Amino acid sequence: MDGIHDLGGRQGYGPIDVGEPPEPFHAAWEARLLGIVRAFTRPGAWSIDWFRHVRECIDPADYLTRPYYDQWLQTYAAMMVDSGAATVAELATGRSASALPGMPAPATPESVETAKKTFARFDRESTAAPTFAPGDAVRTNPLGAAGHTRLPQYARDKRGRIERFRGFHILPDSNMTGKGTAEPLYTVSFDATELWPEAGSRRDRVYLDLWESYLERA
Amino acid sequence: MSEDHAGRMGAIHRELHSHLPPEPALRVKALESLLVEKGLLDPRTVDAWIEVYTEEIGPKRGAEVVARAWSDPAFKARLLEDAPSAIAELGFQGWASGHLNVVENTPAIHNLVVCTLCSCYPHALLGIPPNWYKTAAYRARAVRDPRGVIAEFGEVVPDEVEVRVWDSTAELRYLVMPARPPGTEGWDVARLAALVTRNAMIGTARDLAPRVGGR
Numbered sequence: 273m274d275g276i277h278d279l280g281g282r283q284g285y286g287p288i289d290v291g292e293p294p295e296p297f298h299a300a301w302e303a304r305l306l307g308i309v310r311a312f313t314r315p316g317a318w319s320i321d322w323f324r325h326v327r328e329c330i331d332p333a334d335y336l337t338r339p340y341y342d343q344w345l346q347t348y349a350a351m352m353v354d355s356g357a358a359t360v361a362e363l364a365t366g367r368s369a370s371a372l373p374g375m376p377a378p379a380t381p382e383s384v385e386t387a388k389k390t391f392a393r394f395d396r397e398s399t400a401a402p403t404f405a406p407g408d409a410v411r412t413n414p415l416g417a418a419g420h421t422r423l424p425q426y427a428r429d430k431r432g433r434i435e436r437f438r439g440f441h442i443l444p445d446s447n448m449t450g451k452g453t454a455e456p457l458y459t460v461s462f463d464a465t466e467l468w469p470e471a472g473s474r475r476d477r478v479y480l481d482l483w484e485s486y487l488e489r490a
Numbered sequence: 491m492s493e494d495h496a497g498r499m500g501a502i503h504r505e506l507h508s509h510l511p512p513e514p515a516l517r518v519k520a521l522e523s524l525l526v527e528k529g530l531l532d533p534r535t536v537d538a539w540i541e542v543y544t545e546e547i548g549p550k551r552g553a554e555v556v557a558r559a560w561s562d563p564a565f566k567a568r569l570l571e572d573a574p575s576a577i578a579e580l581g582f583q584g585w586a587s588g589h590l591n592v593v594e595n596t597p598a599i600h601n602l603v604v605c606t607l608c609s610c611y612p613h614a615l616l617g618i619p620p621n622w623y624k625t626a627a628y629r630a631r632a633v634r635d636p637r638g639v640i641a642e643f644g645e646v647v648p649d650e651v652e653v654r655v656w657d658s659t660a661e662l663r664y665l666v667m668p669a670r671p672p673g674t675e676g677w678d679v680a681r682l683a684a685l686v687t688r689n690a691m692i693g694t695a696r697d698l699a700p701r702v703g704g705r
Contacts, residue, residue, distance in 0.1 A: 273496055275496070277607060277608065278606070278607060279606050279607075279626050279629040279630040280604075280606030280607070280629065280630065280633045280634070280657060281606075281630065281633055281634040282626075282630040283630070283634075285626050285627040285630040285631060286627055287627065287642060288622045288625065288627050288628050288631075288639065288642055288643075289621070289622050289625075290622070290642055290643050290644070292620055292621055292622055294688075296543055296544060296548065296617055296618035297540075297543075297544070297618065298621065299514075299515070300515070301514050301515040301518045301519075303540045303543075303544070304518050304519075304522065304536065304540070305518045305521075306539065306540070306543060306618065307535075307536035307537065307538075307539040307540040307543075308518070308521065308522055308525065308531065308536050310536075310539040311531055311532065311535035311536045311538075311539055312525050312530050312531040313530040313531070315528070315530060320661075324607075324608055325495060325499075326495075326499050327608065328496075329495065329496045329499035329500045329503060330503050331500065331503055331504060331507065334503070334507060336626055338514075339514060340609065340621065340624045341514075342514040342517065345514070345517055345518060345521055346503060346506060346507075346510075348521070349506050349510070349521065350499055350502045350503055350506060353502050353505075353506070354498070354499065354502055357528070358524060358528070360502075360505050360506055360509050360510075361509070362524055363506065363509075363510060363520060363521065363524060364509045364510050364511065364520065365520060365524075366519065366520035366521070366522075366523035366524045366527075367523070367524070367527065368524055368527035368528050371528070371529070372528050372529065372530070375528075375529055375530060377529070378529060378530055378531050378532040378535065379532065379535050380532060380534075380535060381532070381534045381535050381537070381538040383535065384535065384538040384539060384542060388542055388546075388547065388584050388585070389581070389583050389584055390583070390584065390585075391574060391578075391583045391584070391587065391588035392585075392586075392588050392661075393588045393589070394588070394589065394660075394661040395589070419495060419496075420495075422607060422659045422660060423659070424606050424607055424657065424659065426606075426633065426634075427657075438589075438660070438662060441660060441661060444660075448495065457660055457662075459662075461654075467633075467634075468634050474637075474653075475652050476636065476637075476652060476653040476654070476655070477652065477653075477654050477655070478633050478654075478655045478657060479654060479655065479656045479657065480657045480659045481658070481659050481660035481662050482659065482660075483660075
C-alpha cells in the first residue's frame with residue numbers, strides 16, 4: 273500500500289528531539305495504553321500484520337500528528353469495530369451495550385511473569401530450498417503491492433545483494449487473516465548510491481529483510 | 491491480496507475520529523472501562539505490565555548484554571551467532587526479540603537501526619522505545635541521511651567509516667553492539683554496563699569513552 277506510513281527517505285521532515293527525557297513514558301495515559309495492549313484478551317484472531325495494516329489505514333493527517341500510542345489505541349479500536357467486538361458508540365462512551373460470549377477470563381497479574389519472558393517466532397519449518405544464496409545480485413519488485421507489504425517504496429526496483437538467508441518466515445502480504453504462508457526471507461543490502469541521488473561517493477549501505485517474492489535475480 | 495482493506499478500515503478510522511473523546515487520556519479511559527465491562531481486561535494486569543516496563547525491562551538489560559560480550563569472547567561469539575539463545579542465558583527472552591540479531595561496530599563500520607514502515611524495536615532488551623525513534627522524522631531520515639541524524643545527536647562518523655543502516659522490515663530485530671572504549675581494561679561487567687547507553691545500542695551514538703569527571 274502506498275500509504276503515509278512508508279516514510280523511508282521522504283524529505284522535508286525536521287529535526288529529531290535529541291533532548292527527550294529518558295523516562296519510558298511521558299504521560300500517564302501512554303503507560304496505561306501500553307499496559308492495556310499487553311494485558312487485554314484479543315476478541316479476534318488478529319495477526320501482527322493485520323495490526324500493522326490497520327494502523328497504515330489511519331487517515332494520513334492523523335498518522336502524522338497523533339501521538340504514537342494514541343495510534344495504537346485507534347488501531348485496536350478499529351479492529352474491534354471491524355470484527356464486531358465493539359461499536360463506535362461503545363468505544364466513545366466506555367460503556368458496554370452487549371456482552372461478548374465465549375471469551376476466557378482476562379489475563380491475571382500473575383500471568384505477566386510468564387508472558388514477559390515469551391519469545392514469539394515467525395519462522396516455519398520447511399524442507400524447500402531457498403532460491404538465492406549469499407552474494408547473489410537481486411532486483412526488487414518494481415511495483416510494490418496494493419495491500420499490506422513490507423517492501424518500502426524507496427527500495428523498489430533497486431539492485432541489491434543477498435547477505436544472508438534467514439529461514440522461512442510468514443509473508444506479511446499473505447497474513448491479514450493470520451493464515452499466511454511462509455517464504456524464504458533474506459537480508460539484502462543496497463549501496464546508498466543505488467538508493468539516493470545525493471549519496472555521492474558515500475560507501476554506506478542499507479540493509480533490509482525481504483521475502484523471496486519481492487526479489488528476482490539481477 | 492487485492493481486497494480493499496484500506497477503504498473499509500479507512501472509513502472506520504474516520505468514524506472513530508469523529509466520535510471518540512477529543513483527548514488521548516479520555517480515549518484510553520473509555521477503552522479501558524469498555525474492555526473491563528466486556529470481560530477482556532483485568533486492570534490489575536495493566537498495572538503489572540506498567541511496572542514491568544517502568545522498573546524492570548529497559549536499556550539496562552541491553553547494556554548488560556553488551557558488557558558481557560565485551561568481557562567474555564565466548565559469550566560474544568554466541569551472541570553474534572544466535573542472539574535469542576544468548577540473551578536467554580541471562581533470562582532476557584521476551585517481546586519482539588525472538589529473532590534478535592546483534593550487529594557489531596568496529597573501527598571500520600558503524601551500525602544504525604530504524605524501522606521505516608512502523609516502529610519495530612527489541613523491547614526485551616531496550617524496553618519502551620524513545621518517542622523520537624517512532625517519529626516520522628527519524629523514520630524518514632535515518633535510511634537516507636544517517637550521518638546527518640547521528641550528527642544531530644552530537645557525533646560525527648568519520649568519512650572512512652562505513653555506515654550500515656538496518657531497516658527492520660521483517661520480524662528480525664537489531665541491536666547494535668558498540669565498540670568497547672579504550673581505557674576500560676580490567677573493568678567488571680557492572681562498571682562497563684554503566685557506560686553503554688540506549689542510543690549507542692540503536693546507533694545514534696558511537697563513542698562511549700568514559701569522560702573525565704563522569705557524565
